Amino acid sequence: xxLADRWLLPDGVDEALPKQAAKIEHLRRTLLNLxxxxxxxxxxxxxxxxxxxxLIGAGSDLEIxxxxxxxxxxxxxxxxxxxxxxxxxxxxxxxxxxxxxERLSYCGSVLRTxxxxxxxxxxxxxxGAELYGHSGIESDLEILSLMLDTLTQAGLSxxxxxxxHIDVVRGVMAASGLTSEQETKIAALYRAKGLPELEAYLSxxxxxxxxxxxxxxxxxxxxxxxxxxxxxxxxxxxxESVSDALAQIRAVADVVATRFSAVGLxxxxxxxxxxxxxxxxxxxxxxxxxxNAVARGGRYNYIGEVFGRSRPATxxxxxxxxxxxxxxxxxxxxxxxxxxxxxxxxxxxxxxSLRAEGYRVIxxxxxxxxxxxxxxxxxxxxxxxxxxxxx
Numbered sequence: 001x002x003l004a005d006r007w008l009l010p011d012g013v014d015e016a017l018p019k020q021a022a023k024i025e026h027l028r029r030t031l032l033n034l035x036x037x038x039x040x041x042x043x044x045x046x047x048x049x050x051x052x053x054x055l056i057g058a059g060s061d062l063e064i065x066x067x068x069x070x071x072x073x074x075x076x077x078x079x080x081x082x083x084x085x086x087x088x089x090x091x092x093x094x095x096x097x098x099x100x101x102e103r104l105s106y107c108g109s110v111l112r113t114x115x116x117x118x119x120x121x122x123x124x125x126x127x128g129a130e131l132y133g134h135s136g137i138e139s140d141l142e143i144l145s146l147m148l149d150t151l152t153q154a155g156l157s158x159x160x161x162x163x164x165h166i167d168v169v170r171g172v173m174a175a176s177g178l179t180s181e182q183e184t185k186i187a188a189l190y191r192a193k194g195l196p197e198l199e200a201y202l203s204x205x206x207x208x209x210x211x212x213x214x215x216x217x218x219x220x221x222x223x224x225x226x227x228x229x230x231x232x233x234x235x236x237x238x239x240e241s242v243s244d245a246l247a248q249i250r251a252v253a254d255v256v257a258t259r260f261s262a263v264g265l266x267x268x269x270x271x272x273x274x275x276x277x278x279x280x281x282x283x284x285x286x287x288x289x290x291x292n293a294v295a296r297g298g299r300y301n302y303i304g305e306v307f308g309r310s311r312p313a314t315x316x317x318x319x320x321x322x323x324x325x326x327x328x329x330x331x332x333x334x335x336x337x338x339x340x341x342x343x344x345x346x347x348x349x350x351x352x353s354l355r356a357e358g359y360r361v362i363x364x365x366x367x368x369x370x371x372x373x374x375x376x377x378x379x380x381x382x383x384x385x386x387x388x389x390x391x
Contacts, residue, residue, distance in 0.1 A: 027324055028320050065114060101134050163252050175242075186202075225267075252281065339378040
């Protein structure tokens, strides 16, 4: 390794320089303030936890994305968080112990072993919200509305919301009487959108003809609101759980059309792109020209069960760094003041006063600092210091 190579960051790991960092921090504060206005309280989970606590109930896909290290104090295996959800579920279950509705928000760095999507990042700044203690469609709609409000507040426009429901795929598979091996294979083909391969595979399987029609129809039920009409017809006799899931998707479509009329709607009833802990409605937001979802969310009712409290839950998350890359975040510049680096109590008090008023005061440590680069300059006037505008 050469000396220059020592300063290279790992693939998918980046850093923010001053201008970019200012935009990220400004947006982070803006969005957390928005969540607070909705009644969501901020929590700050630890970056690292014992692995059995961090991953319990989270699913195998998240386990693969988690970096593991050895705790030098105990010899136990620890994990660096790749997602906040299981941590926030633990806080709700073991720390807060509220029997009623709990609204929590968070924002912090996560680290993943593999790049997340097409942009190749492994170190997002994840911001999100979780709602515990309510199982009705009203809480799903609240979280989904907060997600869209968050993206709108960030400055994104031309949003497209993709909506699905875990019970559609699971219900069709259950009603089709599939073996676990068949379910795994078909789920993989759904994820890959491999329609020819799906047809070829089903033609070799001993599956009921009606069930094959359902299984073949699912990946084709993808598109606008007209998809719901087709789904309600094609899947009408599958099961009550599938009918209920379609009714919930229809409710989401109606509410989004009313509250966020500028947001486009898309439905993919064979969507499998979610962590395995999801149990109900799932949704993702996209913007034109960006291949990855800019935010994802959904219901996960049983994640707290492993912590001793099986509370209904729903939530969403987004990446602040991705949002900053997609919008022109405007950070209001403070007026800058150049002050001498002189040991003078009156000068020090004046500098403190100006900083408290919102000025950015920089003391001149070398002669190369040019006063013309500042808005104001502090000039001695007798025993006092005067703020003089720089021409």
